[in-house]
Amino acid sequence: MALYAELHRHLGGSVVPRVLWRYFERHATDLIARFAEYSEFEDFYTxxxxxxxxxxxxxxxxxxxxxxxxxxxxxYRLLRGAYIFENLAYLELRYTPYLRTPEHLSQPERIDKMAEIVEVVGKASHLPEYPIVTSQILCMHTRLPLEVNRAIIDLAVQNKQYVCGIDVAGGDRYYEERLDEWISLYDYARSLGVNTTGHLYETTAGCYPQLLPYLMRIGHGIQIPLLYPELLADVARRGQCLEVCPTTYLKTGTLEDIRQLKLVFDQCFDAGVDIAICTDNAGLHNVRLPFEYENLLTYDIISFGQLQACQNAAFRHAFAWPYAQPPASLLSGLLKPESPKVLAMRD
Structure with a gap:
């Protein structure tokens, strides 16, 4: 029964180790030549x-x-696992389309090729046997020049049937040297009606309050309640949601202990700031969304009631969820006992 929404998952980090290993075995053995067996590769990858x-x-x-x-x-393998093992009803996949185009082409040619990538991802994401509502978030990137990042925004505008928003990836500590450029790009996106999220306040090096007003959701954002709780009132006023990815902060050395997230959740609930619990890179972590939920409960970081609030918030803040309610509410209506009148009519 599909019940959950995932708002922050990278296409590049979504491939679970076993699937990636099998692909390399069949098509790119040079990339795994240094690993004697799968267990060594899995350890390296995760x-x-x-x-x-x-x-x-x-x-x-x-x-x-x-x-x-x-x-x-x-x-196909991503969606199969998401539906069967994670009970996902909704999934936003984010990635940088430019980085999936052939490197030998010129920059203008690669920009032109991005539309084909978006279409391929869009068509491949609609599988009748795994009925998940999917959409794409296109990521600008800190390594890419202004003209490419602007073209990514234009691509989002031109492909609304597949794309629900934009982001910026590549490490938040690199924003400062081009901060005016990122502000202009997000302002441009908002002027065109594009939904916006962004990797911000993930690490202590990525805290840029100047960008906050341009975001509808905040990718990670954990340093706001940890270091700058005075900003939470404005975050709540703007109706922004934090996309919190618990395992990521342990994998990147951002936090030493997952229990440090208790302050993040407590401060946000007290301030009326929504949190959507996400996986970020489920493949790199070898962790699925229900495990993120279970881990937060096991360490008493959140209660069951708070977990449900976060799950509902994910649907409220989803850029492309087509219904007014989360699937649990829709299902509860379908599963209600039928009235005696209806049963009598059937008899």
């Missing part, structure tokens, strides 16, 4: 890193094999 930069390097491993030809292979 182990914690010391910094966010080191962690993000793993994305390049997957991006190199996620091409227009192979994306359907990876997305």
């Amino acid at each position: 182990r914690p890193r010391n910094t966010l930069d080191e962690y993000l390097e793993l994305h390049t491993l997957v991006e190199s094999v996620q091409t227009v030809e192979t994306l359907p292979y990876f997305i």
